[in-house]
Amino acid sequence: MENIINYKKGQLILLDQRNLPYKITYKKLLTAKAAAAAIGDMVVRGAPAIGITAAYAYLLGSREKDFKNYKTLENYMKNVSEKLLASRPTAVNLKWAVDLMEKTLRADPELLVDKIRDNLFEKAESIKYSEIEANKKIGQYGSSELKKVFGEDGNLKILTHCNAGALATGGWGTALGVIRSGFKDGLIDEVYVDETRPRMQGARLTCFELKEENIPYTLITDGMPAHFMSLGNIDAVIVGADRIALNGDTANKIGTSMVAIAANYYNVPFYVAAPVSTFDFNCPGRKDIAIEERSHEEVLFINKKQISPEETRTVNPAFDITQKGLIKGYITEKGVIRNTDELQ
Amino acid sequence: MENIINYKKGQLILLDQRNLPYKITYKKLLTAKAAAAAIGDMVVRGAPAIGITAAYAYLLGSREKDFKNYKTLENYMKNVSEKLLASRPTAVNLKWAVDLMEKTLRADPELLVDKIRDNLFEKAESIKYSEIEANKKIGQYGSSELKKVFGEDGNLKILTHCNAGALATGGWGTALGVIRSGFKDGLIDEVYVDETRPRMQGARLTCFELKEENIPYTLITDGMPAHFMSLGNIDAVIVGADRIALNGDTANKIGTSMVAIAANYYNVPFYVAAPVSTFDFNCPGRKDIAIEERSHEEVLFINKKQISPEETRTVNPAFDITQKGLIKGYITEKGVIRNTDELQ
Numbered sequence: 001m002e003n004i005i006n007y008k009k010g011q012l013i014l015l016d017q018r019n020l021p022y023k024i025t026y027k028k029l030l031t032a033k034a035a036a037a038a039i040g041d042m043v044v045r046g047a048p049a050i051g052i053t054a055a056y057a058y059l060l061g062s063r064e065k066d067f068k069n070y071k072t073l074e075n076y077m078k079n080v081s082e083k084l085l086a087s088r089p090t091a092v093n094l095k096w097a098v099d100l101m102e103k104t105l106r107a108d109p110e111l112l113v114d115k116i117r118d119n120l121f122e123k124a125e126s127i128k129y130s131e132i133e134a135n136k137k138i139g140q141y142g143s144s145e146l147k148k149v150f151g152e153d154g155n156l157k158i159l160t161h162c163n164a165g166a167l168a169t170g171g172w173g174t175a176l177g178v179i180r181s182g183f184k185d186g187l188i189d190e191v192y193v194d195e196t197r198p199r200m201q202g203a204r205l206t207c208f209e210l211k212e213e214n215i216p217y218t219l220i221t222d223g224m225p226a227h228f229m230s231l232g233n234i235d236a237v238i239v240g241a242d243r244i245a246l247n248g249d250t251a252n253k254i255g256t257s258m259v260a261i262a263a264n265y266y267n268v269p270f271y272v273a274a275p276v277s278t279f280d281f282n283c284p285g286r287k288d289i290a291i292e293e294r295s296h297e298e299v300l301f302i303n304k305k306q307i308s309p310e311e312t313r314t315v316n317p318a319f320d321i322t323q324k325g326l327i328k329g330y331i332t333e334k335g336v337i338r339n340t341d342e343l344q
Numbered sequence: 345m346e347n348i349i350n351y352k353k354g355q356l357i358l359l360d361q362r363n364l365p366y367k368i369t370y371k372k373l374l375t376a377k378a379a380a381a382a383i384g385d386m387v388v389r390g391a392p393a394i395g396i397t398a399a400y401a402y403l404l405g406s407r408e409k410d411f412k413n414y415k416t417l418e419n420y421m422k423n424v425s426e427k428l429l430a431s432r433p434t435a436v437n438l439k440w441a442v443d444l445m446e447k448t449l450r451a452d453p454e455l456l457v458d459k460i461r462d463n464l465f466e467k468a469e470s471i472k473y474s475e476i477e478a479n480k481k482i483g484q485y486g487s488s489e490l491k492k493v494f495g496e497d498g499n500l501k502i503l504t505h506c507n508a509g510a511l512a513t514g515g516w517g518t519a520l521g522v523i524r525s526g527f528k529d530g531l532i533d534e535v536y537v538d539e540t541r542p543r544m545q546g547a548r549l550t551c552f553e554l555k556e557e558n559i560p561y562t563l564i565t566d567g568m569p570a571h572f573m574s575l576g577n578i579d580a581v582i583v584g585a586d587r588i589a590l591n592g593d594t595a596n597k598i599g600t601s602m603v604a605i606a607a608n609y610y611n612v613p614f615y616v617a618a619p620v621s622t623f624d625f626n627c628p629g630r631k632d633i634a635i636e637e638r639s640h641e642e643v644l645f646i647n648k649k650q651i652s653p654e655e656t657r658t659v660n661p662a663f664d665i666t667q668k669g670l671i672k673g674y675i676t677e678k679g680v681i682r683n684t685d686e687l688q
Contacts, residue, residue, distance in 0.1 A: 021652065054381045117378050175612065195643075197567060198565050203652040204651065204652065207656050211653045217657065218657045218659055219652050221536075222541065222565065222567040223599020224598055224664075225599075226605055226664065227566055227598060227601065227661055230665065231603070253566070254565070254571060255567020257606075258566075258569065261608075262602055265605045291571075297564060302646050305647045307539065307548065307549065308539075309365040309555050313563065314564065315564060317568065320570065321571075
């Protein structure tokens, strides 16, 4: 899948994921502020894709004014960083990407502003392409892990929650990258897709990607995984991540931890697939991960129709935490690890 | 809540639950066939309410023709029973009610047809009112159990899945009956309501009932219970049941077992509230419970809009089985039991 996040001549063009699978439309962004709003509104979503978008957004920021010198640029960019970091609080890739861009900005204060912009452009490009490269390695390591655990016979049925595909990562995908690779390797023959209320990323985005790749899939509601596990219909669960703490606790889309607990109960291996940029070694464990609370209208309205009586109170945590003990392995571009120590 | 299931002079009038909470409309039924279709289409739903409706539907059947004698009536009614039993396969209350009506029909072949019809009417009425009476006792026993387990301090937050309220039972409610009683007794101060995809009985019906009773409630998606349990926000889970097997395995609305497994993981007590009519002593365990598969469009469309790409395959099991070991107690009109033996 192409054209998810594209930068060309001062314009950041995002595939607008809010309209999928109904319409393929693009959103053109000219400023860092507009890009931060697009991240907040989920025009683009998925931890790695948010990181890549933030890198280009930072680049946009550096081009917003006719900065005389490093000092004025650097001063202006503090505000840009702040806006970007505030756009979504849970995915650590955003901070990771902004940190890398800031380092690039500050690498040599002697440089001319135009040269700094060139460097920022190259850094953003390298973040994008190295993340996609990482995804492909994640796919290969994940597929090898499945072969190791289940043998080469194939016929595996894999469950995934939300969308950790090309759309979430700028290309290929993490959890869906493993599924793509496993399918190509003849190991997987069906994918169960949780619809992922409230925003339906499973129904809208994961099904869209699987259909494009001709990988057989079945859409289920978020209450169904345990039922199909109890019937022995699901061999493994693979999900993405928005932040992995030092102790291995993992933030991912709301509903993930229900699936992990059910998988644990039915002895179905549960994997997290994520690039190293998703690991936050400054975050000791689940209590230190801020969970974003999104608009209550996302729960209360579906296609603009209210699903519950007037004045119904709702809550809308966008993520939950899956405890380390429920996770069989973390599939990264450096291999499948069992403990985060192995990455440090 | 009144007028959920009402029989008057040869007409069975059902509150059409498909239109709630948007519109209060009624469906008038004149034949057993129409009533069976209304059960299948979920005009009325909830195991006890299905049982009561089936009893009246049976009565309608007995009035459909000018039967000359017991023999012709009895012969005709075999077909009526068959149609009713086929309308929904999982809730055992349907079979329980039809069995009681058949016994009433066959009690005395010497009786005139009109007298048999009078007896059938009285039996249907007694099924309805004794079920509502049972609900109120369930509420009291449930509230006592909460007091025993948590003390009299109150402030309890209870999670429920689907709708096991007045709408599901013809009056008061089972799980929601316990919540009503617990609220009146000052023990409960908030209810978390799973929206219950695909048919949204939680969002539409449970929220509607709780609002009418001024019991504070919060609507959440089906992926959220584990998150709020992990925060210590949920003190207990109470759900209804569609069939309870001899060994205690319990069929209830799809998604229930996910909640039970999460509750078990977080040490949150999980209760099933159901009248004795829901216990099926002829059913040894979970493998013997038929799970109804409903139309795939219920998953694929929300408010007539398709939520996933064209040609997406879905499945739609209407129920799942919660294993006995996950259930702290069964709240019945005969008290809170820990094992089904206590009822036999």
